[in-house]
Amino acid sequence: MHPDVQDEPDLVAAYTPPRQEWLRLNMVTSADGAAWLKGLSGGLSSKADKRIFGVLRGLADVVVAGAATVRTEGYGPARPRESWLAMRAGRTPAPPIAVITRRLDLDLGSPLFTEAEPYARTIVITTESAPKDRREEAARNARVIIAGDDRVDMATAVRELRERGLSGILCEGGPRINAQLAAAGLVDELCLTISPQLVGGDAARILNGVASPSPMVLAQVLEEDGFLFCRYVREVGDEPSA
Numbered sequence: 001m002h003p004d005v006q007d008e009p010d011l012v013a014a015y016t017p018p019r020q021e022w023l024r025l026n027m028v029t030s031a032d033g034a035a036w037l038k039g040l041s042g043g044l045s046s047k048a049d050k051r052i053f054g055v056l057r058g059l060a061d062v063v064v065a066g067a068a069t070v071r072t073e074g075y076g077p078a079r080p081r082e083s084w085l086a087m088r089a090g091r092t093p094a095p096p097i098a099v100i101t102r103r104l105d106l107d108l109g110s111p112l113f114t115e116a117e118p119y120a121r122t123i124v125i126t127t128e129s130a131p132k133d134r135r136e137e138a139a140r141n142a143r144v145i146i147a148g149d150d151r152v153d154m155a156t157a158v159r160e161l162r163e164r165g166l167s168g169i170l171c172e173g174g175p176r177i178n179a180q181l182a183a184a185g186l187v188d189e190l191c192l193t194i195s196p197q198l199v200g201g202d203a204a205r206i207l208n209g210v211a212s213p214s215p216m217v218l219a220q221v222l223e224e225d226g227f228l229f230c231r232y233v234r235e236v237g238d239e240p241s242a
């Protein structure tokens with residue numbers, strides 16, 4: 001419905017990033033701004049939201065998530081999909097998942113680590129001060145990136161990913177990671193699903209951390225079943241032409 005009205009929008013064209021180095025957040029929120037319902041994002045989502053979630057993963061070189069999101073949402077590796085074949089031509093069949101963690105309190109025997117294909121080994125982005133034994137254990141099944149002393153520095157993490165050829169970064173939250181990426185000026189785009197419901201309570205907003213006002217431009221709005229799918233980009237010139 002914005003910038004023009006189309007009945008069957010081409011989602012791949014609608015979400016293809018305008019350049020290789022691109023960092024987008026993908027989040028769903030209730031109409032009153034809650035980032036979760038009963039502790040999870042699932043209750044805010046819809047069929048169309050899941051379709052767009054899949055397209056965004058298909059278009060990404062790497063999917064980044066905070067450890068709390070990985071723990072609560074039960075992340076596994078991203079599995080290749082037939083619908084990704086064309087959009088991933090010249091790239092690995094699925095993107096790796098990269099987890100940001102300080103404590104490394106992750107189930108290192110879970111499918112996220114043991115079932116990721118060699119081309120999409122899970123990445124652990126952590127710190128010098130993370131427990132050494134956990135770092136060593138993680139390194140058995142994952143690629144470990146050190147991106148800070150006491151805390152992961154988001155700019156360092158992004159640079160390290162890009163040095164490994166992972167330029168197109170999709171961050172799936174949670175709000176604490178998002179806030180740090182935004183504060184570091186690293187967010188090129190926000191894909192925001194607005195779910196038609198009120199939640200109230202004390203759920204965080206999609207950015208939970210230090211204040212970091214940054215103007216965005218509304219580049220696109222899709223709608224299905226009362227759900228709005230908004231794309232906000234940082235600069236007007238970054239809107240894809242397709």
Ligand SMILES: NC(=O)c1ccc[n+]([C@@H]2O[C@H](COP(=O)([O-])OP(=O)(O)OC[C@H]3O[C@@H](n4cnc5c(N)ncnc54)[C@H](OP(=O)(O)O)[C@@H]3O)[C@@H](O)[C@H]2O)c1
Pocket residue numbers: 026027028029034035036039040041044065066067068069070072073100101102103104105126127150151152153172173174175176177178180208
């Ligand atoms: N609405 C949505 O679209 C959406 C999307 C994603 C998640 N969620 C919801 O959001 C909630 C989780 O989000 P959250 O904001 O609480 O947590 P989060 O951002 O997913 O993860 C926070 C964790 O990341 C690690 N971390 C954060 N900053 C770090 C830094 N600078 N250096 C090192 N490690 C760092 C820490 O892990 P360690 O504790 O391991 O050190 C920290 O506990 C869940 O309820 C989930 O369902 C909603």
